[in-house]
Amino acid sequence: MKYTALPSAMSYSGGKLIYSNNPEAINRKHIGYPLRNAGKFTIGTTIAKGEVVNFEYYHANYTGGSLQIAVALINDSGNAVKFKVAREGVASGNVKNTATTSIAAKCNEAFYQSSARWDTIPNGQTYLVANSGTLASDEMANGKVEISPVDGTLKARVVFYDPQKNVQTQAASFKRATDDEKMRTTALFRYNHRSIALNLANNRYNSFLLFPANEISNWKTFNKGEYPQSASDPIAGIDGIGTQQINDAGVTTLDTRWLLLGNYAMIYDLNLSGCNGRKIKFSKPGKSSGVIMARANNGTWYAKTLPFTYEASTTSLLQIILIGGNSGDVVMEIL
Numbered sequence: 001m002k003y004t005a006l007p008s009a010m011s012y013s014g015g016k017l018i019y020s021n022n023p024e025a026i027n028r029k030h031i032g033y034p035l036r037n038a039g040k041f042t043i044g045t046t047i048a049k050g051e052v053v054n055f056e057y058y059h060a061n062y063t064g065g066s067l068q069i070a071v072a073l074i075n076d077s078g079n080a081v082k083f084k085v086a087r088e089g090v091a092s093g094n095v096k097n098t099a100t101t102s103i104a105a106k107c108n109e110a111f112y113q114s115s116a117r118w119d120t121i122p123n124g125q126t127y128l129v130a131n132s133g134t135l136a137s138d139e140m141a142n143g144k145v146e147i148s149p150v151d152g153t154l155k156a157r158v159v160f161y162d163p164q165k166n167v168q169t170q171a172a173s174f175k176r177a178t179d180d181e182k183m184r185t186t187a188l189f190r191y192n193h194r195s196i197a198l199n200l201a202n203n204r205y206n207s208f209l210l211f212p213a214n215e216i217s218n219w220k221t222f223n224k225g226e227y228p229q230s231a232s233d234p235i236a237g238i239d240g241i242g243t244q245q246i247n248d249a250g251v252t253t254l255d256t257r258w259l260l261l262g263n264y265a266m267i268y269d270l271n272l273s274g275c276n277g278r279k280i281k282f283s284k285p286g287k288s289s290g291v292i293m294a295r296a297n298n299g300t301w302y303a304k305t306l307p308f309t310y311e312a313s314t315t316s317l318l319q320i321i322l323i324g325g326n327s328g329d330v331v332m333e334i335l
Contacts, residue, residue, distance in 0.1 A: 001207055001285065001331070002207065003207055003208065003209040003215075003216065003222075003331075004203070004206040004207060004208055005208075005222055005223055005224075006196050006198070006208060006223045006224070006226075007196075007198065007199075007203070008196065008197065008224070009224035009225035010194045010195060010196050010223060010224065010225035010226050011194070011195045011196075011225060012191040012193060012194060012195070012225070012234065012235050013191060013193045013195060013269075014191050014192040014193035014267065015052050015053070015054065015191070015192060016045075016051075016052070016053045016054065016188060016189065016190060016192070017053075017054045017055075017056070017188070017189045017191075017192035017265060017266070018043055018045060018053060018054070018055045018056070018156075018158065018187075018188050018189075019056050019057075019185065019186065019187060019189065019237075019260060019264060019265050020042040020043055020055070020056065020057040020058070020059070020158040020186045021057070021058045021059070021184045021185055021186060021264070021324070022042065022177075022179060022180055022182075022184040022185055022186040022240075022241045022242060022243075022256070023042075023059070023177055023178070023179070023180035023182075023184070023241075024058065024059060024060060024180060024182065024184050025059075025060050025062050025180060025182075026059055026060065026061055026062060026063060026067060026160055026177075027062045027063060028062075028063045028064050028065075030063070030160075030177060030178075031063055031067070031160070031161065031162055031165075035165070036063070036065060036162040036164075036165050037162070037165040037166065038175070039159060039160065039161025039162070039165075039166040039170060039171070039174045040159070040160055040161070040174050040175060040176065040177040041072075041157040041158060041159045041160075041171065041174045041175075041176055041177065042057070042157075042158045042159075042160075042176070042177045042186045042241060043157065043158055043186050043187065043188060043239060043240075043241070044155060044156060044157030044158070045155075045156055045157075045188055045239075046153060046154070046155050046156075047147060047148070047149050047153065047154050047155075047156055048149070048153055049149050049150070049151060049152055049153060050148065050149070050150075051148060051149070052086070052146065052147070052148045053146070053147055053148070053156070054144070054145070054146045054147075054192060054265075055071045055130065055143075055144065055145050055146075055147065055156070055158065056142070056143065056144045056264075056265045057069055057071070057130070057141070057142070057143050057158050058104070058140075058141075058142050058264070058324040059140065059141060059160060060095055060138075060139070060140035060141075061135045061136070061137055061138065061139050061140065061141075062137065062138065063137060063162070064137050065137060065162060065164075066134050066135065066136060066137075066162055066163055066164060067132075067134075067135045067137075067139075067160055067161070067162060067163075068131070068132055068133065068134055068135065068160065068161055068162075068163040069131075069132040069135070069141050069143065069158070069159070069160045070128040070129065070130060070131040070132060070143070070158075070159060070168075071128070071129050071130045071143070071145055071147070071156055071157070071158055071159075072126050072127070072128055072156065072157050072158075072159045072168060072171035072172075073121060073126065073127045073128075073129060073147070073154050073155070073156050074126045074154065074155040074156070074157070074171060074172045075121040075122065075123055075124065075125055075126070075127075075152075075154055075155075076123070076124065076155065076172070077123060077152050077153050077154070078123055079123055079152055080120050080121065080122050080123055080152075081120065081121050081123075081149055081150075081151060081152035081153070081154055082118060082119070082120045082149070082150040082151050082152070083118070083119060083120070083121065083147060083148065083149045083150055083154060084116060084117075084118050084147070084148045084149075084150055085116065085117050085118075085119070085129055085145060085146065085147060086116050086146040086147075086148065087111050087112065087114045087116070087144070087145070087146045088110075088111060088114050088117075088129060088130055088144070088145045088146070089106075089107045089108060089109070089110030089111030089112070089113075089114055089130075089143070089144045089145075090107060090110065090130055090131065090132055090133075090141060090142070090143040090144075091103045091104070091105075091106035091107035091110060091141070091142055092132055092133070092135055092139055092140060092141040092142075093139060093140065094136075094138055094139050095138055095139065095140050096138055099325065100140065100324060100325030101289075101290065101291040101323065101324070101325035101326060102291075102325075103140060103141075103142055103324075103325065104142045104291070104323040104324035104325045105291050105293075105303035105323060106142075107142035107143065107144055107323075107324075108142075108144065108293050108301070108303060108321070108323050109293075109301070109302075109303055111144040111145075112293075112300075112301040118150070121154070125169075126168050126169055126171050126172065127168075128168050129145045129147065130143035130144060130145035131143075134163050142323075142324050144265075155172070157171065157174075158186075159171045159174055160177075161174070176241075177241065178241070179241050179242060179243055180243075181243050182243065183242075183243045183245070183254070183256050183261060184242070184243070184256060184261075185237060185240060185241070185242050185256045185257070185259070185260040185261070186240055186241040186242070187237025187238060187239065187240030187241070187242070187257065187258060187260065188237060188238045188239055188240075189235070189236075189237050189238070189260070189266075190234065190235070190238070191234065191235055192265070192266055192267060193266070193267045193268075193269055194225070194226060194235075194263070194266055194267070194268050194269070195268075195269040195270075195271060196268075196269070196270060196271065197271045197273070198270055198271065198272055198273070199272075199273045199274040200272060200273070200274045200275050200278035200280070200312060200334050201273075201274030201275075201276070201278065202274060203334045204278065204334050204335070205333075205334060205335070206333070206334050207331055207332070207333045207334075208223075208331070208332040208333075208334075209222065209223075209329060209330070209331060209332075210223070210226075210268065210320075210322075210330045210331075210332055211226075211262050211263055211322045211326075211328045211329060211330050212226075212328060212329055213261050213262050213327060213328025213329050214327060214328060214329055215285045215328075215329040219328075220254075220259075226263065227259055227263070228258060228259055231255070231257075231258045233258075236258040236259065237257065237258040237259065237260060238258070240256070240257035240258055241257065242255060242256030242257030242258070242259075243255075243256050243257075244256075244257070261328060262322055262326065262327070262328035263322060264322055264323065264324055264326075265321065265322075265323075266321065266322075267319055267320075267321055268319060268320045268321070269317060269319055270317070270318040270319065270320070271316070271317055272312060272315055272316055272317070272318060273316075275312045275313050275314070275315055275316075276313055277313060278312050278313065278334060278335065279309050279310060279311055279312060279334075279335040280309070280310045280312050280318070280332060280333070280334060280335070281307060281308075281309045281310075281331075281332075281333040281335055282294075282304070282306055282307060282308055282309075282310070282320070282330060282331065282332055282333075283306050283307035283330075283331045283333070284306050284307070284326075284329060284330065284331065285329050285331060288327075288329075289305070289306060290305075290306040290326045290327075290330065291303055291304065291305050291306065291323060291325070291326065292304055292306065292320050292321060292322055292323065292326075292330060293320065293321040293323055294310070294318065294319065294320045294321075295318075295319050296310075296315045296317065296318050296319075297314075297315060297316060297317055298317065301321075303323075306330070309335070
């Protein structure tokens with residue numbers, strides 16, 4: 001199939017997103033085989049009063065025993081801190097008999113259907129949010145949470161550990177996890193939205209490729225503004241765990257410490273015009289299956305199995321998210 005690049009550069013907006021997917025497959029070495037007493041964190045940050053940060057993790061348990069994953073909120077400020085959880089969702093399942101896209105869809109639907117809650121952390125305490133609970137071996141978990149401190153500062157980090165060996169109070173002392181060398185990403189992103197204006201009437205029969213990854217060789221530069229081009233790009237990840245791909249000349253061709261291949265968890269804002277009578281077909285290349293989250297005109301988010309066709313006549317804003325378990329590459333055909 002011939003793909004058309006987006007007609008203009010994507011812009012960026014939104015707030016902070018911490019995405020944790022490296023290491024994706026957590027094995028027994030990660031938690032200190034054979035004692036299993038080495039809990040780890042993948043990434044952390046300090047959240048200031050009134051700041052909003054979104055967290056998402058996507059990890060699987062291949063340790064041969066129990067594992068727990070969560071976002072740990074650590075209060076060492078000297079005072080009790082009230083915080084808001086605007087939204088929260090967690091889902092898990094056995095990777096041998098459950099589609100990983102199904103687990104991710106349940107997590108995202110739970111997140112967007114959840115209600116806000118407030119809690120207070122006493123000084124010197126650690127609370128867990130987006131808590132996976134105990135995962136058996138061969139189970140994975142996807143968790144999402146949006147956090148904002150109300151009257152103080154909190155430290156936060158994504159952690160994993162054997163719940164029989166470690167307790168949440170130790171989260172502040174965990175050492176950092178290491179790259180799984182699978183081109184995956186854990187990083188903090190300063191902007192979690194990508195936006196594009198698209199006139200459907202002017203682009204009828206064009207096929208665009210969003211979240212490019214494997215379908216084309218020039219995926220990194222195909223849609224301007226979709227992916228960062230360097231570590232100093234405003235949309236590049238910060239403080240990441242990732243893999244460096246180096247060619248025979250010693251040049252780094254890909255660095256997933258700051259580039260999230262597939263832009264998972266990023267919200268794509270499609271600002272539409274010329275919609276009368278137009279439809280949009282979303283699919284995966286070939287006969288591949290997939291699932292994305294979608295909503296129109298700031299309505300309800302739904303998990304949509306690909307392929308599906310959307311009637312766009314009354315839509316000015318269509319938003320989509322590529323969720324975990326997919327492999328990038330979503331075709332958007334204007335009909």
